[in-house]
Amino acid sequence: MAMSPETNTTLEEIAALLKANQRFVIASHYRPDGDALGSALGLAFSLKAMGKDVTVINRDGAPVSLAFLPGASTIEVPKDGQSFEADVFIALDTAERDRLGDTVASAVNAPVTVNIDHHISNPGYGDLNYIDSTAPATGQIIFQLIDLGNFPLPKETCDLLFAAISTDTGSFQYRSTTAETYRIGAALIEGGVEVADISTKLYDSFPLRRVELMRELLAEMKISSDARVASWMLTRETRLRLGIKPGDTEGLVDILRGIDSVMVAAHLEEQPGGSVRVSLRSKSRDADVCKICQTFGGGGHQLAAGASVPGPREVAHERVLDAIAAALPTK
Amino acid sequence: MAMSPETNTTLEEIAALLKANQRFVIASHYRPDGDALGSALGLAFSLKAMGKDVTVINRDGAPVSLAFLPGASTIEVPKDGQSFEADVFIALDTAERDRLGDTVASAVNAPVTVNIDHHISNPGYGDLNYIDSTAPATGQIIFQLIDLGNFPLPKETCDLLFAAISTDTGSFQYRSTTAETYRIGAALIEGGVEVADISTKLYDSFPLRRVELMRELLAEMKISSDARVASWMLTRETRLRLGIKPGDTEGLVDILRGIDSVMVAAHLEEQPGGSVRVSLRSKSRDADVCKICQTFGGGGHQLAAGASVPGPREVAHERVLDAIAAALPTK
Structure with a gap:
C-alpha cells in the first residue's frame, strides 16, 4: 500500500x-x-x-x-x-x-x-x-x-x-x-x-422520470466533429415538464462518453436565469476539457470540467461545440 | 451446489x-x-x-x-x-x-x-x-x-x-x-x-448506432400494468435503418428493468420471418418469467427468460403484455 x-x-x-x-x-x-x-x-x-x-x-x-x-x-x-x-x-x-x-x-x-x-x-x-x-x-x-x-x-x-x-x-x-x-x-x-x-x-432503482429524461436527451443528441463530439441539452421546459430533481441527471453523460468514436462528451443544462451550465468529459488528455472550460471562465480537470455560458441556449450550444472542435487534436 | x-x-x-x-x-x-x-x-x-x-x-x-x-x-x-x-x-x-x-x-x-x-x-x-x-x-x-x-x-x-x-x-x-x-x-x-x-x-465502448438504437427504443417505450411492466419493440425497419448487429441490444433492457416501479421488463425484437423474439427480465421470483415464456414454448430462468411469438408484431406485443399482466402477483 x-x-x-x-x-x-x-x-x-x-x-x-x-x-x-x-x-x-x-x-x-x-x-x-x-x-x-x-x-x-x-x-x-x-x-x-x-x-x-x-x-x-x-x-x-x-x-x-x-x-x-x-x-x-x-x-x-x-x-x-x-x-x-x-x-x-x-x-x-x-x-x-x-x-x-x-x-x-x-x-x-x-x-x-x-x-x-x-x-x-x-x-x-x-x-x-x-x-x-x-x-x-x-x-x-x-x-x-x-x-x-x-x-x-x-x-x-x-x-x-x-x-x-x-x-x-x-x-x-x-x-x-x-x-x-x-x-x-x-x-x-x-x-x-x-x-x-x-x-x-x-x-437499478431510479424513477421513471429518469428514463423519460434519457429519452428526451437522446432525442436532442447532436453528433459533431466527425463523431468525435457528442452533446445534448437539457432545456428548462423539459426539466419542468418531467419534474427533474437534482441527481436525476447523474451519470447520464456516460451514455455519450461510451460511444467508441467520441473523444469529448458534453452535457448542457439551461439554467433558470437563461445561462447554460456545461459539463464536459474527455477520454483523452489530448482533448483537455479544462482548457476549453477556462475559455468560458470555468475550470476542472483535464478529463472532466465545467463552465457557465450565457444564453440563449442555441447560441451557447454552438459556441461550446465550436470551442471543443477547435481544441480537438488534428486527426 | x-x-x-x-x-x-x-x-x-x-x-x-x-x-x-x-x-x-x-x-x-x-x-x-x-x-x-x-x-x-x-x-x-x-x-x-x-x-x-x-x-x-x-x-x-x-x-x-x-x-x-x-x-x-x-x-x-x-x-x-x-x-x-x-x-x-x-x-x-x-x-x-x-x-x-x-x-x-x-x-x-x-x-x-x-x-x-x-x-x-x-x-x-x-x-x-x-x-x-x-x-x-x-x-x-x-x-x-x-x-x-x-x-x-x-x-x-x-x-x-x-x-x-x-x-x-x-x-x-x-x-x-x-x-x-x-x-x-x-x-x-x-x-x-x-x-x-x-x-x-x-x-463503456459501443458504436454510435447502439445509442441511436437506445433513442429509437426509448421513443417506443410502453409502460403498462400500473408501471409494473416496461417494454419496447425493435422493429425490422429500425434494425435495417440503423444497421443493427447482434450484440448491439445486449443489456439495453436493464434501462427498463431499472425503473423503480417495474417488476418485469420486456425486450421484443421482430425477426426476419415476422415472428417476435421476446426477452423478459424479472426483479422478483413472484413474477416468474420462465413460466411466462414457457406458455409461448420458450424457457430460461425465473428472473430471465425468452421465447419466440408469432407476428404480426403488434399482436405479439399485446399477447406478451397480457401474459405478463396475468402472471404478476396481485398487489
Whole structure:
C-alpha cells in the first residue's frame, strides 16, 4: 500500500485508540455519496456492537437515493450552534476539513481527531491521519481496520461497507479495484450481504422520470466533429415538464462518453436565469476539457470540467461545440 | 451446489476426460454473449496451454462488441456441410442442443459430447452432463473445472472468464452472485486481469448506432400494468435503418428493468420471418418469467427468460403484455 506522506499512524494504532475510548462522533463530507455514508455508518454499527456510544453526523444527512442504508435515519444533521461531545472525532472520506461543512466542523468537541481517507489530496488535518490513496474506497480501509482490530462485523456493517465500495468502484470496475477489493466483497457477502438486493437499491432503482429524461436527451443528441463530439441539452421546459430533481441527471453523460468514436462528451443544462451550465468529459488528455472550460471562465480537470455560458441556449450550444472542435487534436 | 437432475458426472470426471484426450471442439449457443464466448475461449486457452488441439466454433462468430476478447478472431463459423473431427465435443452455456444452431450441431464428429451449463432448463443432451443452475455464469463452472483439474490458467483465460462472469452477473450484481463468485474474481485479477480496461471494453465502448438504437427504443417505450411492466419493440425497419448487429441490444433492457416501479421488463425484437423474439427480465421470483415464456414454448430462468411469438408484431406485443399482466402477483 502506498501511503500518503500525511499518514502519521497505522490502522493498528487507530484500532487501539477506538478500543480504549467510549464516545465517538463520526462525520463525512457534505453532499454525501455511498462511500461517505457507508463508511461512517458501517464503522458506527461495528463500534456500537462493542458497546460504544456513537453518533454519526452529516451536514446534509442521507439523500433520498441512499435513505435505504441501515442507520440512515439516525444520522444527525447539526443545527447552527449545536455541539457534540466525544472522546474521539472520526472524519471519513473527507479530503479537506472544509468539506465537512461549517455546521459539522464547528460542532464537534473532542480532544482527538482521526482522519481516514483515500483522497490523494487530503492534507492530513487530523491528529491521527491515515490516507491510503491506493484504496478504491474509504469503505475498503474501514473493512481493513475492523478486520485488523478484530472488531465485530454485524450484517449492517457488511451491507454498508459493500455499498461504500461498490458505489466508489462503479460496481467493482474502476482502476483502483484490486483482488483485495474482490476478496473484501466475498467476506462481506459471507457476512450477510444480499448482493442483488443491495445492488438493485443502489443502481437499478431510479424513477421513471429518469428514463423519460434519457429519452428526451437522446432525442436532442447532436453528433459533431466527425463523431468525435457528442452533446445534448437539457432545456428548462423539459426539466419542468418531467419534474427533474437534482441527481436525476447523474451519470447520464456516460451514455455519450461510451460511444467508441467520441473523444469529448458534453452535457448542457439551461439554467433558470437563461445561462447554460456545461459539463464536459474527455477520454483523452489530448482533448483537455479544462482548457476549453477556462475559455468560458470555468475550470476542472483535464478529463472532466465545467463552465457557465450565457444564453440563449442555441447560441451557447454552438459556441461550446465550436470551442471543443477547435481544441480537438488534428486527426 | 444444487445440481440439476440431468447432471450425470462430476467436474473431476470431466477434468480426467479432458486430460486423457487430445482433440477438442468447443461450441456455445448462437448469438453468443460474453459468457458463451468467454467460457468457450477461456477453456480453449487453458487446454491449448496443455498442448491440446482445440477448435472453437460458433454459428455466428463473435459480435463486434466482443471482438476484443482474446482469441475471438480464431472462432470458426461452420459452413453448411463442413465437418469437424474431435475426440470430445464440449457444448458450453447452451440450454438446448438446438441453440448451437444447425450448422454447428451437424458439423461435429466426436464420440463423446460434454455438456456444461448453468441453465436450469438444460435437458442433459450430452453424454456427460454437468448442469449447475446455482452458478451465475458458465464461466464460473469453467473456473472451478480448471481449478479442480489443476489446468493451466493463462492470462487470456483469466480475461475471458472474468468477461464471462462479469457480463452474466451485470458486473457482480445479480442474485446468483455469491462470495465464491467474488473470490473467483479475485483469483482472476491475480491471474492478470486489468479490471478497469476490460470493464471499459465490456461496458463503456459501443458504436454510435447502439445509442441511436437506445433513442429509437426509448421513443417506443410502453409502460403498462400500473408501471409494473416496461417494454419496447425493435422493429425490422429500425434494425435495417440503423444497421443493427447482434450484440448491439445486449443489456439495453436493464434501462427498463431499472425503473423503480417495474417488476418485469420486456425486450421484443421482430425477426426476419415476422415472428417476435421476446426477452423478459424479472426483479422478483413472484413474477416468474420462465413460466411466462414457457406458455409461448420458450424457457430460461425465473428472473430471465425468452421465447419466440408469432407476428404480426403488434399482436405479439399485446399477447406478451397480457401474459405478463396475468402472471404478476396481485398487489
